[in-house]
Amino acid sequence: MNSTVALLLCGPAAFLATAIMAAAASRLAAATRLVYGATLVISAVMLTTAAGHLAGNPGEVSATLPLGLPWTGARFRLDGLSAFFLVVVNLGGTITSLYGLGYGRHESQPHRVLPFYPAFLAGMNLVVLANDAFSFLLSWEFMSLASWALVMAHHRDEANRRAGYIYLVMASFGTMALLLAFGLLAGPAGTYAFDAMRTAHPGPFAAGAVLVLMLLGAGSKAGLVPLHAWLPLAHPAAPSHVSALMSGIMTKVAVYGFVRVVFDLLGEPAWWSGVAVLLIGGVTAVLGILHALMERDLKRLLAYSTIENIGVIFTSLGLALAFKAHGMPSAAALAFTAALFHVLNHSFFKSLLFFGAGAVLSATGERDMEKLGGLIHRLPVTSFVFLIGCVSISALPPFNGFASEWLVFQAILRSPELPQWGLKVIVPAVGGMLALSAALAAACFVKAFGITFLGRARSAAAERAHEVDRWSLAAMAVLAALCLLAGILPGFVIDSLSTVTLPLVGERMPVQMAQPWLSIVPIAESRSSYNGLLVFVFITISASLAAFFIHRFASHALRRGIAWGCGFPDAVPAAQYTAVSFAQPIRRVFGGFAFRSRETVDMPAPGALEPARLKVEMHDVAWETFYQPITGAIDFTTERLNHLQFLTIRRYLTLVFLYLIILLLVLALWP
């Protein structure tokens, strides 16, 4: 057994040991510090091991443990793809544990969080390492259940219970789809090992079915529309650092599952697979960010924005599939690298933003943006790092979100070379959708930062807020620095991803770190290039020049005065723009088709004393179209079947007898 794999398998074992220890000792005062300290160390060790493997590029190594099913054993394997996702998972785990050291102390019921937190990390690591269907599904279910327990940490809240219930149902549905997908991949021979699946190529029909099942199974965990309904309920319900793990990291594990099966196990993709993934990705991106714009709950806004980013990632994966299916490996490598780069970036800024939301929550006790405001004065450091997260997620240069979205756009521009007509029409439309979602994301995060941190405090709690502890600030500062670093040195990330792309799409992007001035040049310099470092340097220099010039030559006089209020004195803070009113213009433009929204204004007659009222009616179209009919049908059938509970013994015997006869008939008639 290879020593790297052995070391990496010790990690989940150590996580599980920590979980058991936490269950035993969770009521001790020092338990919080001990558990998060232990997970911090374990994740850091895992991170360095996986990063070392990714950088050293020694190929793939595997191991089999005598666990699980007796005749197969549990197989584990480490290759470029799993090493990259191990880096994502454990980088997130390390920083989240650092944040947890401080944030965890505010937890009112630590015994409901501490045992499940290390277990959740263990589950995510095991999914990425698994090399047979049985270990994969077992780890996947373990990850789902551990995160469900964390969602239910504050189960006395009715909304959390509902979120937990919907999450459980959707997670079971997803695992069922995965089970069927692996069943099809295993074929009649019933080979559970991924190595065997990789060589056995399923027929075109089976391969199509596997792709659809993966979109359902991994897609429901990642939050693809319309399977996203659970995500904005469950992610915010958990404690904030767990929300960061679920949104920033667990959705990436779902992306890993999709990539592992569709790019690795399934072999050559069918021509239509790219189309399906592209379209779903584009729709997910736009609908996710539109929902986020309409939210007034800060954490739920972030959860919806996760859906948007998952849409961007899947769009890019769809492009990679389309390129791969049409024999354009270099373009596929570009799209695939863009997707993985965005995976890494999203894990950075989404964790950062959820940490920020957690800091706001612990400082004010509020998640509702309508009751916040003015926090930039009360939480200076938190607001600064949150601002960096907002800029990064809005895909603005020179931060990291822009670098990966730029790569996605470059990949889209390779698509005219595709020979197929359907794709020729769909790709520019999807490109437009991505551009739309990027612009809406900027609008959404202007709103998130502007309403929460700027303006005047809208409640007493926001007025009294205090800066959070140093552990939390350190975790957020590390993430903010990573956002900037990945943005100004994208070439480093792209080069590290070459070991991942090469085996999966058969090509890698050209070496970037050898470019002069650390530019990134996906194809050729005359075609397109971007240099985040120089853009950053130029902006810094010109802003400093302007500031120097102003301070040298312009007036220094400064006076504080009251803001202009059209002559009305002392406008109350409630007169400021709110989260809902900020989104009103966009709701008017896009709400008609996205939410079937309708606004009605009740104007009282002139002279009447009652207030005018504005009523906004909005529908969650996905919920009403897909979920309500299903829940309705289930209710209907259970209502009917309910009679079976109250039969007499004679009738039960008749039923059993009838069933027996039917079975015998079937056996008799079976050819």
Add this chain to the structure above:
Amino acid sequence: MISQLAVQGAQMLVVLLLAPLLIGFVRKAKARLVRRQGPSLIQPYRDLVRLMRKEVVLAENASWLFRVTPYLIFAATWVAAALVPTFATGLEFSWTADLIVIVALLGSARFFQALAGMDVGTSFGGLGASREVMIASLAEPAMLLIVFSLALLAGATQLSTVAAFMGSPEVGLRVSLGMSLIALVMVAIAENARIPVDNPATHLELTMVHEAMILEYSGRHLAMIELATFLKLLLYMSLISCVFLPWGLDSGGTGPKSLAIGVAAYLCKLTVLAILLAVFETAVAKMRVFRVPDFLGAALMLALLGTLLLFVSRSL
């Protein structure tokens, strides 16, 4: 290398110095069109100097973000404007950023401007910011689709390459280019807060967008923002002229004569575009805020149609 750097530096200074003059010229032309004398051409410079000398009145609630934003807006716009070829292509640092990056840099400037609008906590700032992001959410995708069409034709998103391609004889008249040009003009009007989308001269609170966001700014801060606004207009005019009127552009390192031709051609193009803008602004009325999405939706559709045509056939 040195001469290249000098050209790049000259270009950065040219855009900075020329931008207020361009605005002065547009205002003068508009005034003359309605038979007014109009302010002098150098009035914008005088305004800037006067603003610099004045004291800053900061709202009580303003935070550090409010004070930093003018410099950030100015820097992002200046860097973007300096990366668009004006009189010469093949600039030393043109490979730093392609057209997508330039669009995104302007997006960064807008992001901070909208935030600064919300910082003081008055209704006007929020009103301006929320309308601005609504306009941007339609203008930005339209702009990116225009970039797509250009990139499909020229095979590059690098502005120098695009300009060189558009100057070559193989371009010819194309339906998709016409659509892109109309869409680009519409986006430019919206981005620069010109009539009919927004009125740069208005001070009626309920009708303004851009002005509402910067209502609380004064003194040197306002000067920076105004200069950035001037730069943005110059940027869009340079962009239109280098992509759709690429004649006379110096292609880099061909001596002072061709540079002189480049500069003269550039000034002529700016003059023509400024007069066209003034005529257009005088001829149309400002539209209601909720007509703007229709206007920009048309730009978006035109841009998408242009891109689709190119995806279908390179010769359209």
